Amino acid sequence: xxxxxxxxxxxxxxxxxxxxxxxxxxxxxxxxxxxxxxxxxxxxxxxxxxxxxxxxxxxxxxxxxxxxxxxxxxxxxxxxxxxxxxxxxxxxxxxxxxxxxxxxxxxxxxxxxxxxxxxxxxxxxxxxxxxxxxxxxxxxxxxxxxxxxxxxxxxxxxxxxxxxxxxxxxxxxxxxxxxxxxxxxxxxxxxxxxxxxxxxxxxxxxxxxxxxxxxxxxxxxxxxxxxxxxxxxxxxxxxxxxxxxxxxxxxxxxxxxxxxxxxxxxxxxxxxxxxxxxxxxxxxxxxxxxxxxxxxxxxxxxxxxxxxxxxxxxxxxxxxxxxxxxxxxxxxxxxxxxxxxxxxxxxxxxxxxxxxxxxxxxxxxxxxxxxxxxxxxxxxxxxxxxxxxxxxxxxxxxxxxxxxxxxxxxxxxxxxxxxxxxxxxxxxxxxxxxxxxxxxxxxxxxxxxxxxxxxxxxxxxxxxxxxxxxxxxxxxxxxxxxxxxxxxxxxxxxxxxxxxxxxxxxxxxxxxxxxxxxxxxxxxxxxxxxxxxxxxxxxxxxxxxxxxxxxxxxxxxxxxxxxxxxxxxxxx
Amino acid sequence: xxxxxxxxxxxxxxxxxxxxxxxxxxxxxxxxxxxxxxxxxxxxxxxxxxxxxxxxxxxxxxxxxxxxxxxxxxxxxxxxxxxxxxxxxxxxxxxxxxxxxxxxxxxxxxxxxxxxxxxxxxxxxxxxxxxxxxxxxxxxxxxxxxxxxxxxxxxxxxxxxxxxxxxxxxxxxxx
Numbered sequence: 172x173x174x175x176x177x178x179x180x181x182x183x184x185x186x187x188x189x190x191x192x193x194x195x196x197x198x199x200x201x202x203x204x205x206x207x208x209x210x211x212x213x214x215x216x217x218x219x220x221x222x223x224x225x226x227x228x229x230x231x232x233x234x235x236x237x238x239x240x241x242x243x244x245x246x247x248x249x250x251x252x253x254x255x256x257x258x259x260x261x262x263x264x265x266x267x268x269x270x271x272x273x274x275x276x277x278x279x280x281x282x283x284x285x286x287x288x289x290x291x292x293x294x295x296x297x298x299x300x301x302x303x304x305x306x307x308x309x310x311x312x313x314x315x316x317x318x319x320x321x322x323x324x325x326x327x328x329x330x331x332x333x334x335x336x337x338x339x340x341x342x343x344x345x346x347x348x349x350x351x352x353x354x355x356x357x358x359x360x361x362x363x364x365x366x367x368x369x370x371x372x373x374x375x376x377x378x379x380x381x382x383x384x385x386x387x388x389x390x391x392x393x394x395x396x397x398x399x400x401x402x403x404x405x406x407x408x409x410x411x412x413x414x415x416x417x418x419x420x421x422x423x424x425x426x427x428x429x430x431x432x433x434x435x436x437x438x439x440x441x442x443x444x445x446x447x448x449x450x451x452x453x454x455x456x457x458x459x460x461x462x463x464x465x466x467x468x469x470x471x472x473x474x475x476x477x478x479x480x481x482x483x484x485x486x487x488x489x490x491x492x493x494x495x496x497x498x499x500x501x502x503x504x505x506x507x508x509x510x511x512x513x514x515x516x517x518x519x520x521x522x523x524x525x526x527x528x529x530x531x532x533x534x535x536x537x538x539x540x541x542x543x544x545x546x547x548x549x550x551x552x553x554x555x556x557x558x559x560x561x562x563x564x565x566x567x568x569x570x571x572x573x574x575x576x577x578x579x580x581x582x583x584x585x586x587x588x589x590x591x592x593x594x595x596x597x598x599x600x601x602x603x604x605x606x607x608x609x610x611x612x613x614x615x616x617x618x619x620x621x622x623x624x625x626x627x628x629x630x631x632x633x634x635x636x637x638x639x640x641x642x643x644x645x646x647x648x649x650x651x652x653x654x655x656x657x658x659x660x661x662x663x664x665x666x667x668x669x670x671x672x673x674x675x676x677x678x679x680x681x682x683x684x685x686x687x688x689x690x691x692x693x694x695x696x697x698x699x700x701x702x703x704x705x706x707x708x709x710x711x712x713x714x715x716x717x718x719x720x721x722x723x724x725x726x727x728x729x730x731x732x733x734x735x736x737x738x739x740x741x742x743x
Numbered sequence: 744x745x746x747x748x749x750x751x752x753x754x755x756x757x758x759x760x761x762x763x764x765x766x767x768x769x770x771x772x773x774x775x776x777x778x779x780x781x782x783x784x785x786x787x788x789x790x791x792x793x794x795x796x797x798x799x800x801x802x803x804x805x806x807x808x809x810x811x812x813x814x815x816x817x818x819x820x821x822x823x824x825x826x827x828x829x830x831x832x833x834x835x836x837x838x839x840x841x842x843x844x845x846x847x848x849x850x851x852x853x854x855x856x857x858x859x860x861x862x863x864x865x866x867x868x869x870x871x872x873x874x875x876x877x878x879x880x881x882x883x884x885x886x887x888x889x890x891x892x893x894x895x896x897x898x899x900x901x902x903x904x905x906x907x908x909x910x911x912x913x914x915x916x917x918x
Contacts, residue, residue, distance in 0.1 A: 292764055293771045297814045300759075317814065351756060351817045475808035 176304035177202040177335040180268070181210050183311035186343060189239050191215060191230065191603055193223040197243025198283055200270030202335035215603065215632050220247045222596040222625040224254020228263050229600025232583040233558055233608075235388065237264040237318050238600060244270045245283030248329075249290065253590060256294040258325040260587025261409060262386055264318040265325035267295075273333035274302055287329045296324035297352075301331065304339035316347045321354030322473040323386055355472065358489040358497050366444075366468045366485045367501035371509055373442035373466075375517045376402045379425070379454075382409030382586070383447015383471060387491035390414065390579040393446065396499050399506075401514050403521060405433040407448055409586045412576035422521065426454040427724045428568040431528035431735050434722065436521055437462050438730045445469045447491040450480035451587070460729035470494045528735050530572050532718070539715035540690055542566060542641045546573040549611060549639060552697045556581060557609040560598035562618030563589045565647040568720045570613040592621030598636045599629050609637070609701065616642040616666055616673075623676065629707045630681025637700050638677075638709045643716040644668040651719045668713055677709035686711045747798040748777055750822040750829065750899050751807065756815040757783065757790045764813050765792060772809055774801035778896030789817060793829075793898045822899050829899035833877045834859070836867045838888035847887060854880050865890060 174182065180203055184192070191213045196204040207214055217223040220242040227238025242251055248269040258265045272281040288300045297317050299310045307330075314326045370376060384393055390413050397404050397420050404414045405425045414421050425433040437443065437454075443465045448454070455461040458480060469476075469483035470491060477486040487494055505511075534544040546569055559574055560583040561567040567584055576582050583601050585593040598612035619640050629636055650664040677684035683703055685696045687710060700708040721736020755761045762781060769776050777795040784791045796806055807819050822829075839847045847866060848858060856870035870880050874897055881892065 288760065289763065292760075292767050296812075349814060352814045473812070475805065475812060479805060 172341040173338045174341045175202065175206070175336060175338050176301070176307055176330065178206045179304060179307040179339055179341060180311065180330065180335065181206045181212070182341070183308045183343075184239065185211060187311060187315045188236070192239045192241050193217055193226040193230075193600065194241035195220055195223060195243070195247065197247055197270065199244035199272055199332045200241065200247075200268075200330075200335075201243075202332060203241065203268070203270065203330065215599075215628065215634075217596070217628050218624040219622070220250035221253055221592070222599075222622055222628065224251045224265070224267065225257070225590075225593050225596035225622070226600035226603070226625070227265050227267070228254055228258050228261075228593075229560060229583050229597030230604040231258075231263050231265060231600075232597065233580055233601035234604035235580065236604070237266050237315060239266045239268070241268040242270070243283065244272055244287065245285045248285055248287040252291060252294060253588075255291055255325045255327065257585050257588040257590045257593065259294045259296070261585065262323050262382060263325065264323040266314050266318050267325060267327045269327060269329050270335075271300070271329045271331040274331040275333060277331065287327070291327050294325070295327050296322075298327040298329065300329045301334050304334050304337045307339065308342060309344050312344050312347050313349060317349070317352060321352075322471075355474070355488050356490070358494055359487065360497075362485055362487045363494070363497045363501045366487065366498060367505045369442060369466060369468060369485060370400060370402070370444065370502060371505050371511045374512045374514070375440045375520075376400075376442040376444060376514075377422075377436050377440040378402050378404040379407070379437060379443045379445045379448050380404055380410045380413050381407045381446065381448025382413075383491045384410055384413040385447075385579055387447060387472070387493075388579075389447070389492035389495050392492050392495035392499065394418075396495050396502065399499060399502060400511075401518075402444070403436055403518070405429070405437060406576075407451070407454055407586075408571055408584065410448070411571055411574075411582040412579045415577040416575040417577050422525075424571055426451075427456070427726075428572065428720050428722065429454075430530055430572065431722050431733060432521060432524040434724065434730050434733050435524050437465075439520070440465045442466050442468070445471075445483070446495065447471060449476050455480065456724045456728055456730040460731065462730075527740075528722070528738055531737050531739050533737070534690055536690065538690075539717075540688065540693070540713060542569050542643070542712070542714040542718055543573050544690060545639065545641060545687075545693055545712050545714065546570055546613065548693045548697055549613070550574050552694060553611060553701060554609050557611055558583060558598075558601045558605060560584065560594050560601055560610065560612045562594035562614045563591045564615045564618065565643075565651065565718075565720050566613055566615040566618075566641040568648075569641070572720075591615075591618045594618055595622050595636075595638060596625045598638070599625055599634050602629075602634050602636045612636055612638040614638055614640050615647060616640055616644065616668075617646045619673070620666075620671070623680070626677065626680040626682055626707055626709070633705070634707070635704055636707050637703075638682075638707065640673055640709065640711050641714050642668055642673065642711050643714045643718070645716050647716070648720070650716070654719070655723075656725070673709065673711035677707075677711075680707075682707040682709045684709045684711070686713070688713045749796045749798050749803045749806075750824070750827060750897070751792075751794045751796060751810070752820045752822055752899060752901075753792040753794060753810060753816060754784070754818040755790050755792060756817065757788055758815055761790070761815045762792075764815065765794075765810065768809055768813060769801075772801075772805070774806055780896040780898050782898070793896070795897060820901065822901055826902050827899045828902055829873060829897045830871055831874050831877055831897040832869065832871045832895045833880060833892065834867060834869045835881070835884055835892040836860075836865055836890045837884050838865050838890060840864060843887065850883060851880075856880070
């Protein structure tokens with residue numbers, strides 16, 4: 172069967188199980204958009220290519236399946252570099268297809284030509300420039316394989332226009348042959364035993380759960396391990412929901428804006444069981460001072476993460492779920508043989524911290540609206556399995572702190588790269604992947620202005636997401652740092668509460684929109700928003716610009732020097 | 744052999760852009776390459792890169808692990824100086840009057856070198872040797888006046904008797 176390169180590409184995507192492509196056509200990708208008309212694949216026409224990339228990420232976050240985006244060459248390709256880098260940092264499986272000028276004119280500075288493969292090399296797990304249409308099925312298979320196996324990540328396929336037009340003899344390769352790509356699939360029994368033995372001697376152990384738990388679909392295995400051993404669990408920003416917040420053993424989020432107990436438990440631990448986490452600087456604070464008395468068991472699918480920041484006592488390379496399942500078996504047999512130390516003294520220390528240093532803020536009845544209050548109301552008035560997508564900054568930290576994530580794959584955020592503007596398109600992608608779920612974008616006013624135009628996409632494509640803008644009229648996190656570390660010298664952080672008019676703007680984009688200033692209006696407005704299911708909703712919450720995110724470990728400081736912020740009884 | 748230098752012998756797929764991927768990885772991770780030589784191998788599907796890495800800027804374990812993540816990288820061996828044979832080629836154009844020329848030829852022949860081009864007042868010589876040996880050659884040539892000098896960067900293979908220390912015999916991820 173003869174197919175054009177473009178037809179072969181679309182057919183290959185279909186065979187890889189692609190149900191939706193986020194994209195925007197243009198000159199070089201034109202041939203590929205033609206067979207899309209006859210395809211079973213749903214295409215979502217974005218308003219900016221960055222939006223296509225973040226939507227594909229949101230889709231992947233919520234479903235675990237690779238997100239697919241397709242854009243043209245040149246400026247479209249450069250516009251999608253940010254989502255690629257974001258996905259690379261957070262290990263999100265993406266397959267991005269870019270058009271390219273005809274192969275015959277590559278290198279001549281043709282119209283809308285750029286070196287897409289060169290530009291995206293450092294932000295993709297791998298990328299391909301197709302030079303022969305006969306290679307298309309093979310490369311698409313390789314691309315999906317690389318994106319979704321081992322440590323997941325983004326890949327890019329660059330297809331020149333003439334390659335898309337030329338014809339090829341259709342085939343579908345049975346398997347992928349990449350001699351230089353062999354992700355780990357065996358787990359060392361000896362190391363598992365070593366890990367179990369170490370766990371069985373620890374008096375102050377903590378499970379330090381990272382995003383790898385979610386990537387490996389290991390939430391249930393993690394729960395079994397924790398419940399079997401009674402070891403407390405912290406969930407990093409990338410792992411929120413991997414272990415239920417309402418579970419007794421859950422200490423919540425550690426790190427720069429983690430809660431006091433999670434930070435301090437890591438710091439005081441004598442054993443950290445790091446599962447799919449990477450000792451990120453936002454978690455460790457000053458590395459040399461991090462968890463000084465702790466032995467380390469480090470489990471990661473990526474060998475390069477082992478020993479990158481902190482040398483472990485027991486290094487285990489492997490898929491988190493398989494490793495944890497093996498660990499559960501080893502722990503069970505170890506528990507039969509030996510008596511493990513009593514964790515009651517450790518738990519009583521932990522309970523004291525939890526009692527003295529809970530997350531805390533005060534909402535005065537007539538006072539300005541507190542962002543934390545808005546998030547708690549959103550949480551309490553929305554279904555438990557609501558998916559929350561956030562941008563980057565104060566609102567992100569408050570959302571992570573104050574939401575109760577009891578289900579995996581309900582928290583969609585930009586952790587590693589910290590991409591402002593992530594929330595709205597990511598929420599759209601998540602809603603496309605999980606149309607059965609309520610999806611709230613919790614966004615800041617600064618972030619919202621970066622990618623809000625994708626609400627046009629949401630309206631046009633009938634993707635009814637909800638957006639809560641925590642509008643404090645500032646680039647709030649930068650303001651917080653200027654207040655605390657730059658002697659209150661505020662430089663270029665003021666945005667204005669009503670320029671733009673968020674309600675009019677949202678309405679102009681086809682959304683239902685509300686504005687809320689007073690605490691008593693928060694709940695009724697959220698209820699109204701939750702009742703609307705046929706189009707996007709935006710609520711402009713005017714929040715107190717003076718509110719800061721606490722606790723806080725100042726950049727470069729030790730986690731022992733965490734600033735707890737206000738406490739209910741003034742504990743220090 | 745310089746103490747903080749490590750020799751990595753990297754077998755890669757012989758495809759467009761592979762050098763760029765390897766070089767880009769070094770840039771992105773802040774590693775320094777001391778020298779780099781790339782050539783085809785006995786099997787035309789693969790090329791071999793001999794990379795000499797500055798161990799001070801680049802923790803060698805991280806360098807190899809990160810390199811291993813590149814999909815076109817098939818195999819990496821770290822060659823300890825004692826376990827490797829290494830050679831480098833030097834060519835240099837040296838000022839030499841007619842009467843100096845025979846001295847120079849004698850000197851070069853001590854190092855098994857050759858004269859590969861002769862001009863009116865200068866000659867171009869070629870010497871293959873160990874990096875240390877070539878340093879000595881360059882020092883000895885200096886008094887004559889070197890007008891141009893180029894070295895290839897080293898190539899290396901494991902010694903046959905003692906064998907190499909393969910970090911990864913095939914690319915896999917045992918610890």
